[in-house]
Amino acid sequence: MQKINYITENFGKYDVFSIDSYMNIGGFQSLQKAIDMEGEDIAAVLSDAGIKGRGGAEYPMGRKWSQARAVKRPHHCVICNADEGETCTFKDRELITNDPFNLIEAMVIAGWAVNAEDGYIYMRAEYSHLRPRLINAIKQAKERGFLGKNILGTGWDYDVHLYSGAGAYVCGEGTALIRSIEGKAGRPRMKPPFMKQSGLFARPTCINNVESLSIVPHLLHDAVPYMQAGTKESIGTKMVSVGGNVNKPGVYEVPFGITVRDIVYGLAGGIQEDHKIRLIQFGGASGKISDDRILDISYSYEDFAKNNLIIGSGSILVIDERTSVIDFLRYTQDFFLHESCGQCTPCREGNRHIRIFLEKIKNGTYTDEDIQTMKTFARVMPMSSLCGLGETAQNALKSAFDVFPEVFASKTQTEAVG
Amino acid sequence: MEEKITLKINGMPVEVKKGTKILEAAKVLHIDIPHLCYHPDQRVKARCRICSVEVVGKKRLLAACATECWDGMEVFTDTKVVRDTQRGILQLIMADHEENCLTCPRNGNCVLQHLCSRFNVLRPNLTHVAESIPVKTTNPSLVHDPEKCVKCGRCIRVCKDVQGIEAIGFAGRSTGLKVTTPYEEEFNKTDCVLCGQCTVVCPVGALVEKDDTDRVLDAIFDPDKTVIVQTAPSVRVALGDAFGLPDGSIVTKKMVSALRMIGFDKVFDTNYGADLTITEEAGELIDRLKNNKTMPMTTSCCPAWVNFMEKHYPDKIAHLSTTKSPMAIFSAIAKTQYAKQENIASKNVFSVAIMPCIAKKYEAKRQELTQNGLFDTDAVITTRGLIKLIKYIGIDFNNLPESEFDNPMGESTGAGAIFGATGGVMEAALRTAYEWMTDKPMPTLEYTPVRGFEGIKEAQVEIGGHNLKIAVVHTLKNAALIMDKLRDGKCDYDFIEVMACPGGCVGGGGQPVTTTFAATKERIKALYTIDRSSKLRKSHENPYLKKLYAEFLEAPGSETAHKLLHTHYHAREKEFDFSK
Amino acid sequence: MIEDSSKFEITDELKSKIEKILDNHYHDFTQIVGILLDVQDEIPQHYIPKAAAFYIAEKLPLKLSVIYDCITFYDALNEEPRGRYPIEICDSVACKVNDNDFLLGSLKELLGIDFGTVTYDGRFTIEKVSCFGACDRAPAVRINKTVYGPLKTKEQVRKLLEQFV
Ligand SMILES: Cc1cc2nc3c(=O)[nH]c(=O)nc-3n(C[C@H](O)[C@H](O)[C@H](O)COP(=O)(O)O)c2cc1C
């Protein structure tokens, strides 16, 4: 089994409340390197490493930074998305818990690279117990001149602000997140205008996930181990959060290309009481599902795409045979029904009716027409919803149509056979 | 030069300005893409998603109301997936909608109803999930029926972006999303000033005015009552909308005939009251100027503006002119001098006002506007209410013969007519004040600096050695800017005209639901046309008014005039008062 | 029963606490979400009384409707009073497949309450919440910002509750 500590290299190596301790293991040296570089070159390092955003949307990170830099409007800002609302995703929590200074260093590098004046960390309310360590890290970094005025003698001013979410999954969506920081309810708005043009307080905004950012200092320090890990098309490593019916749920850093089996049965210790796997969902509640045929596929962007799956946030939720497919879908639907912001019709109403249809299927009280109607809405809703939540809410259901067609079999058919 | 681009919609090429949205481009081709949250005068919301259309090269559908066209774009509005989506969204809405169209105030002019009929939405295969929510009806103006709400947010936009009040907003999320006042309070208890703009933009029957048409018909059927009606200047230039006439059509004389056919005993004109208001208000202005009383003076004919002052700037109510509004002045005279002259007991005069406004319904219920326990104005009907009455009577409005107002209170001047437009009260008041202060008529009667659609207009008028600084404001968002200046002591105007609704009463909260800024502008033009074609254009020249003063009121500002034609204001009670 | 929130009266002490919170947020109305979270922390029943919302609206250039929207939109903000130790039980799939039903049953049984009711001493309420990011400790609960889990036996639940006596 491959074990790797690249992003997690600093875990347990320093006192997370002490900047000295962090600097003793080489902290802020990457920032020193960064300020001798052009932002474009920093973006190029990210592009060379092929980093795709780790928040879920998988947008190429180097390209994002380079586009952000190119926006000529003033008062750029950088946002770190620490809302981590996807179910069974808790890798960002581990990164903030074990390596807060690295994240602050990354925020400064990001600010430098895109020419920003302010950085914002938006952290979900559920992680409020981690606030003190981030507040402390920001304070100490400021005392050492890594934040504030004239950073490292460059004449560049930059600050990082910590904002708290308040329990709303949709606030992980970029435009909802900025509304939340702006002091409003976090309902997404339509794009364009795009964030890079007009985001937080109408300023050009570059938003990245905690993990995406956390890679940056390591990469600037020494990219070689990262470049050597992974596959040709999925370079490097990924933090995965494994949960559900596994024996050792937790966060693991894995090189791309490892098999799913190695993650589930190796790192996560296999299934509770040796039950059989019913299904695995990748990428959180908005992710797609597969049955155990996925076990011997390599965990990489390319092989997942071939299997109609997404890596997304890197969550791996393993459900064993004790839970039925339809129950799993009901639970997932409950999540979206609770978390939809409610402003657009297809998502607000669609979630509710799909939930009703799933209930009917569970109770066996459905008709063939119900299945047809449900399929229509499962198609129409993602096509027309305003934001990514509505767009992805039916991913699990739609993949279930393909993977477990028998669950949705026509009633007349079922009766004829059985 | 504006950049032009060419796109294709359903295969048909169309050239539009860069920046045009798909929905607007389709209009050029006479294709009506269904829409609910879109409103031509509002910022994009892109929320209802019913305008979703297919664009070649895009994986998902795009919202036509929000997506700018690009050169070479290819749009399809009629494919299967578009139909499934648009119809699906209608079905979703209907599954959460109270199903009582037949008894809905918007029956017949509801956007949702039209769309359902257009898409042939039959009873869908969806569980009916609507919950019954109580209707809020306890104030005199506004009715809120949340069960009919489609959450398009148009009302929220107008309340915030136009009026700056934010009395209603979204609350909750997912299926619990509501459009509501904070803590679901009754409107009158909130920041709401009852301007009614939300009832104009609501596409369905969720926000409507309180209906008083039945009360009026009851009075008409009551043999003891003499039912008189007054019609505000803005009604005559908006009523035609409902009968397919172009925006800003002047239908005064047909309207008068229609009112007679509905059964009103006398058909009078609010413009007569407006002339009286001007005369008193001009007198008050001169008095305040000469005797160093509270300045600046602001107009007080707009009831939503008065509500706004009482609720939001109670410390500044001394600035409000004490002169009653044209409606209130008219009714006060009707119940006294007119009743006496016609030998009818005051209690048997039933005074109805047709207004472009729902705040007037609240005004009519003010304790200050009663005499001997009787309301001066017995019922207020909006333009929309009048349309309903006309339809009920079954009149073919466009083919009605024309007829004239009754006298004496049907006589008015052009100055009274322009009351309905932003700047009109100011212009009318100047015409009179100028003449009284200088003994000369104003050099140009048509005082253009106060005309037009800008939010705040300022000017200085030289009057008899006085350099009068004036401001004309419409929408309460703009009014708040001026009032904040006043609070900060940075407001050096002498006279301020405020109308709460965009464009003035012509854009009022009781106007037809087809009202837009574009229509409002046409109505304003129409009012100026009426003024220009009037024989008399200065309020104090109204002959019946002169007679009234001579025989009954003595002079502007006299004791009788004060008792009948002036009022007072009071700060509103707050639910939580932290100043104690 | 949970006490009636409309009866809540704002004391001078609370007023000055709110003032202090506003100071900490530089009276910046864009920080309303943080302000409300802080105010809620000051109230023993972990909610935002209506009077407090009105008070904040008066102190900031912010309309009450925006504050009300925030209170009703965000799960972490509460309109109604809760127990002094509100027990939030995670209802995400990861917890569900780890038998959070059993955990919920144990809680209800031991406390003798259901959703929407409070224990006789005002100490506990039980609330279902979306995933709070502790799936590695499923099934889990969260009480005043601290996560407890996995809670697989009634004995573990009993021990946990005893901490709050
Ligand atoms: C409904 C929804 C929820 C999201 N939640 C998160 C989240 O919790 N954390 C996150 O980093 N990204 C989340 N995203 C993705 C963000 O919108 C955005 O793509 C991401 O933060 C960009 O950072 P990255 O490129 O580094 O991944 C969410 C997106 C949607 C549509």
Ligand code: SF4
């Ligand atoms: S898709 Fe859902 S979450 Fe997104 S805007 Fe629409 S209702 Fe809100």
Ligand code: FES
């Ligand atoms: S009209 Fe376009 S989304 Fe509502």
